[in-house]
Amino acid sequence: MSDNQPPSGDGPAPGIEAIGLKRAFGEVRAVDGITFTAPASAVTALIGPNGSGKTTLLLLLAGLLQADAGRANIAGFDVAANNLEARSRVGWMPDSFGTWDALTCTEILATFANAYGIDRKASPARVSALLDRVHLGEFAARPARVLSRGQKQRLGLARALIHDPDVLLLDEPASGLDPRSRIELRDLLRELARDGKTVLVSSHVLSELEEVYDTAVFLSRGRTVDTSTQPTEAAKRGWRLDAADPVALRTFLDAVGIPWTGQPNGEVIVQLAGYESARELIRAAVGADVPLHTITPVAGRLEETYLSLNEERS
Amino acid sequence: MNAWRLSVNGLRTVTELELKQRIRSRRWIVALLVWFVVIGGITSLVILATSQLIGGEGSDQNPGPMAFALNVFFVLGMGLIIAPTFTATSINGDRSAGTLAILQATRLSAAEIAIGKLLAAWLTALVFLVVGLPFIAWSMVTGSISLWQVVACFAVVFVLVAVVCAIGLGWSALLSRPAGSTVMTYLSVVALTVISTFVMAMLSPLVRSDDVVRVWGVPSEVQATYQAQVDNYWSDHPDGDGGGLPQPPIDQCAWNTDIQTQTNFHMERVWWITVINPFVVVADAAPLPPQAYSDLSKYASSAADPLAMIRLGVRSLSIPPETERDDCVQLYGQAGYNVNYDSNGDVRVTTASGTPVNVDSPVKRRPVTVDSPIWPWGLGANLLIGATFLWVAVRRLEVPYGQLPTGTRVA
Numbered sequence: 001m002s003d004n005q006p007p008s009g010d011g012p013a014p015g016i017e018a019i020g021l022k023r024a025f026g027e028v029r030a031v032d033g034i035t036f037t038a039p040a041s042a043v044t045a046l047i048g049p050n051g052s053g054k055t056t057l058l059l060l061l062a063g064l065l066q067a068d069a070g071r072a073n074i075a076g077f078d079v080a081a082n083n084l085e086a087r088s089r090v091g092w093m094p095d096s097f098g099t100w101d102a103l104t105c106t107e108i109l110a111t112f113a114n115a116y117g118i119d120r121k122a123s124p125a126r127v128s129a130l131l132d133r134v135h136l137g138e139f140a141a142r143p144a145r146v147l148s149r150g151q152k153q154r155l156g157l158a159r160a161l162i163h164d165p166d167v168l169l170l171d172e173p174a175s176g177l178d179p180r181s182r183i184e185l186r187d188l189l190r191e192l193a194r195d196g197k198t199v200l201v202s203s204h205v206l207s208e209l210e211e212v213y214d215t216a217v218f219l220s221r222g223r224t225v226d227t228s229t230q231p232t233e234a235a236k237r238g239w240r241l242d243a244a245d246p247v248a249l250r251t252f253l254d255a256v257g258i259p260w261t262g263q264p265n266g267e268v269i270v271q272l273a274g275y276e277s278a279r280e281l282i283r284a285a286v287g288a289d290v291p292l293h294t295i296t297p298v299a300g301r302l303e304e305t306y307l308s309l310n311e312e313r314s
Numbered sequence: 315m316n317a318w319r320l321s322v323n324g325l326r327t328v329t330e331l332e333l334k335q336r337i338r339s340r341r342w343i344v345a346l347l348v349w350f351v352v353i354g355g356i357t358s359l360v361i362l363a364t365s366q367l368i369g370g371e372g373s374d375q376n377p378g379p380m381a382f383a384l385n386v387f388f389v390l391g392m393g394l395i396i397a398p399t400f401t402a403t404s405i406n407g408d409r410s411a412g413t414l415a416i417l418q419a420t421r422l423s424a425a426e427i428a429i430g431k432l433l434a435a436w437l438t439a440l441v442f443l444v445v446g447l448p449f450i451a452w453s454m455v456t457g458s459i460s461l462w463q464v465v466a467c468f469a470v471v472f473v474l475v476a477v478v479c480a481i482g483l484g485w486s487a488l489l490s491r492p493a494g495s496t497v498m499t500y501l502s503v504v505a506l507t508v509i510s511t512f513v514m515a516m517l518s519p520l521v522r523s524d525d526v527v528r529v530w531g532v533p534s535e536v537q538a539t540y541q542a543q544v545d546n547y548w549s550d551h552p553d554g555d556g557g558g559l560p561q562p563p564i565d566q567c568a569w570n571t572d573i574q575t576q577t578n579f580h581m582e583r584v585w586w587i588t589v590i591n592p593f594v595v596v597a598d599a600a601p602l603p604p605q606a607y608s609d610l611s612k613y614a615s616s617a618a619d620p621l622a623m624i625r626l627g628v629r630s631l632s633i634p635p636e637t638e639r640d641d642c643v644q645l646y647g648q649a650g651y652n653v654n655y656d657s658n659g660d661v662r663v664t665t666a667s668g669t670p671v672n673v674d675s676p677v678k679r680r681p682v683t684v685d686s687p688i689w690p691w692g693l694g695a696n697l698l699i700g701a702t703f704l705w706v707a708v709r710r711l712e713v714p715y716g717q718l719p720t721g722t723r724v725a
Binding site: 025059060062063064065079080083084087088090092094096098099100101102103107111112114116117120143159163 | 418
């Protein structure tokens with residue numbers, strides 16, 4: 001009945017493939033038509049406001065919830081028809097989870113290694129390597145109850161990685177992490193993508209995804225939003241400008257007729273439509289000998305899109 | 315089916331996890347120590363009390379069986395009380411602690427999680443029972459109880475504790491709140507032990523009926539005359555030893571010609587309800603000394619053995635009321651003779667000094683025997699209940715979830 005080989009097709013199978021996924025809880029349609037693919041060897045950001053169905057989508061992909069309609073493939077395995085095979089290839093880290101307080105970090109990871117059927121002789125080496133990878137090596141023999149929230153979060157990440165899954169589903173992995181751990185998490189996600197994993201990560205802290213994601217999936221009210229139709233590039237977004245001579249910058253902007261708003265620290269904010277307009281502005285400013293040294297978007301691309309979703313919602 | 319896939323590795327993983335999490339805490343050692351002291355104290359009290367009350371100078375009764383029975387029942391009762399605490403919040407508790415879904419997401423099957431939890435809880439409960447074994451051994455030695463009896467009783471207790479563990483596991487899977495599942499588990503234990511027997515007793519008016527009965531007796535005027543003579547004797551000799559009592563008019567005994575009815579409680583229709591009671595199961599399963607096999611009622615009354623008395627009581631309930639009644643031989647009883655029945659059901663009457671009296675009664679009484687044990691039915695019914703609750707637990711743990719029970723989150 002169960003075939004252990006992913007179905008052969010043309011080219012490498014995408015890590016996650018979701019087609020028309022729907023799932024309702026009673027009257028609440030938590031996931032109401034989600035279609036997307038997350039490629040292997042890439043980090044895919046999953047973005048949407050609270051209640052947009054992110055957590056439910058991850059439960060569907062982790063093989064814990066049955067979809068009412070639609071289907072999903074994990075590393076080529078249908079989550080419904082081949083649940084166990086799909087489940088074995090997913091590393092899932094929920095947004096909130098508990099630990100076994102009396103067990104040591106090593107024991108918890110060893111338990112999950114056993115639960116995935118990893119050879120009991122091979123698991124100690126794997127466990128200690130993983131603990132080092134998430135910088136919990138010194139806590140290997142300590143009970144999980146002494147861990148801080150951020151450390152527990154990193155243990156949870158190690159737990160999701162114990163069976164070397166093809167697909168990683170991370171629900172708010174950065175919550176509770178200090179800035180240094182966030183950077184380490186970012187590097188780890190990049191490393192995993194480089195190793196060929198499919199990484200799907202949801203977060204509310206968009207600035208952090210900004211630096212790590214390759215593609216993004218936007219959710220709104222349980223549906224995927226077709227971002228190609230979002231007029232993000234054409235719409236005006238805020239850019240922050242600063243120059244060694246603020247007065248010269250302001251005079252220049254007035255001269256070329258670009259409306260600006262001044263900031264208390266001397267910077268000015270202007271509204272520009274896309275990168276082309278920004279390039280033109282830089283060229284003109286340099287041509288006019290304005291000592292411009294900073295030009296940067298006020299918000300990241302993800303944040304811009306996210307905010308435009310919220311506008312659509314209201 | 316994926317949910318029922320079982321592997322040694324999977325069971326071992328879950329059982330180890332549960333045992334480590336449970337045993338590592340210091341409370342566990344404290345609880346075991348307290349338990350050791352409590353069970354030691356209670357069994358010592360029981361052994362001392364029974365040796366004071368039963369037996370002694372000039373008595374052929376041995377306090378051993380009573381002490382053993384009380385101790386076995388104490389251990390069973392405590393087992394039934396302790397076992398639910400290990401499973402009644404096992405699944406819904408893990409769910410609210412956020413440790414269930416991450417296990418379900420692994421390769422572990424629902425059956426491996428459920429049975430692993432059951433095994434761990436059962437082993438934990440067994441440790442508590444085994445701690446009591448030294449004291450049971452003590453009452454075994456002082457009471458000359460056979461090792462076979464101890465082994466049989468404890469084997470049955472162990473199985474019954476496993477059933478209660480499974481019931482708790484099922485409730486913890488069915489109900490989302492730990493408080494609710496704990497209450498329901500304890501109610502289930504009460505239903506098995508107290509309510510089953512209570513329901514049987516309360517059903518007795520419903521199985522009451524007036525049945526035609528054939529009576530072997532003397533004509534009513536002869537009976538009245540004899541009764542008057544006996545009454546006169548006792549009023550004349552208030553302190554008499556019964557020496558000059560008139561001979562009962564047994565030569566006039568015959569089958570009564572007129573149809574008589576008698577009110578019977580047909581407990582044989584409802585007695586089986588009580589067979590599910592764990593205490594009845596253990597009592598019925600306890601091996602008896604050889605002399606009990608010929609006549610259980612004689613052994614039970616002479617040996618002061620509660621296990622035998624419960625067995626006798628339940629089996630007596632299962633026997634339909636007699637359709638023939640011997641009023642004649644009752645006259646002997648009223649007149650101070652000893653009336654007994656032998657293993658064939660024939661009546662044997664002796665005088666107070668032991669001289670046999672020749673009584674020719676056609677009415678036989680069915681003796682209560684131990685030929686057909688009832689405990690397999692009780693244990694079987696308990697196992698069926700346990701298996702049902704385990705099945706419920708596995709079904710409720712099966713992923714991917716279709717319909718989610720109200721008030722339940724996956725993670």
